Amino acid sequence: xxxxxxxxxxxxxxxxxxxxxxxxxxxxxxxxxxxxxxxxxxxxxxxxxxxxxxxxxxxxxxxxxxxxxxxxxxxxxxxxxxxxxxxxxxxxxxxxxxxxxxxxxxxxxxxxxxxxxxxxxxxxxxxxxxxxxxxxxxxxxxxxxxxxxxxxxxxxxxxxxxxxxxxxxxxxxxxxxxxxxxxxxxxxxxxxxxxxxxxxxxxxxxxxxxxxxxxxxxxxxxxxxxx
Ligand SMILES: Nc1ncnc2c1ncn2[C@@H]1O[C@H](COP(=O)(O)OP(=O)(O)OP(=O)(O)O)[C@@H](O)[C@H]1O
Numbered sequence: 001x002x003x004x005x006x007x008x009x010x011x012x013x014x015x016x017x018x019x020x021x022x023x024x025x026x027x028x029x030x031x032x033x034x035x036x037x038x039x040x041x042x043x044x045x046x047x048x049x050x051x052x053x054x055x056x057x058x059x060x061x062x063x064x065x066x067x068x069x070x071x072x073x074x075x076x077x078x079x080x081x082x083x084x085x086x087x088x089x090x091x092x093x094x095x096x097x098x099x100x101x102x103x104x105x106x107x108x109x110x111x112x113x114x115x116x117x118x119x120x121x122x123x124x125x126x127x128x129x130x131x132x133x134x135x136x137x138x139x140x141x142x143x144x145x146x147x148x149x150x151x152x153x154x155x156x157x158x159x160x161x162x163x164x165x166x167x168x169x170x171x172x173x174x175x176x177x178x179x180x181x182x183x184x185x186x187x188x189x190x191x192x193x194x195x196x197x198x199x200x201x202x203x204x205x206x207x208x209x210x211x212x213x214x215x216x217x218x219x220x221x222x223x224x225x226x227x
Contacts, residue, residue, distance in 0.1 A: 006026060007062055008025050009062035010023055011045070011052065023220045025220070026062075026221055027062075032193075033191065036199050036211060038050065040216050041218065050199065055082050056083065066082075067163045085162070086163065088159075094153045102144065102152045104124075107123075107124040108159075109156060124155070147182060165197070179206065
């Protein structure tokens, strides 16, 4: 089953009297079990597309289904529940809570879902092992390298077992060797489960080598033939 089905997405932003069309009829179908990179020139609409797929933003028009859910039909509370439970987010600057340890950061999504930290701990530690940080569970972000912080963020994105992980420039703040390791990890996470999709916006030139598919966004549209 397709994890992402987007059709005719338009997103307009009003800036005073001017209207910016960040997306101008973008259509895209993506199956799970893949690591997909979204590339294209600056301002092409890549982040806007990612935000709409993650229910962080809503299209002006067009339809978007993610993991079987029609995002346009969700109210604000349902959209925030969708983001918390059904999507994992990975950002350029990691977005870890500095005062929490690695395992507490990973456990955080479950805490927000009213589960106790104690209950979440075994899974958080298992996920840290999965990303190669089994020996760092009690470290705080300031005691970790950039690559390790991004691994913690990847473990956190997996906490609720989402079908889709969305990564916005996940290697943008890492040197190229560490970035390549993070790309390998994201690819393996995509292939761990048959239906999991990892969708990454990137300018990283190493991305092509590890991606199963490259999607190019240009002028608010998906370039090339639809899949
Ligand atoms: N909140 C907003 N308000 C107004 N305009 C916006 C907003 N978000 C994005 N835009 C505009 O929409 C267009 C697409 O932006 P977007 O961030 O999606 O591009 P991008 O391809 O991710 O670019 P980059 O590679 O530089 O990050 C740009 O012209 C941008 O200025």
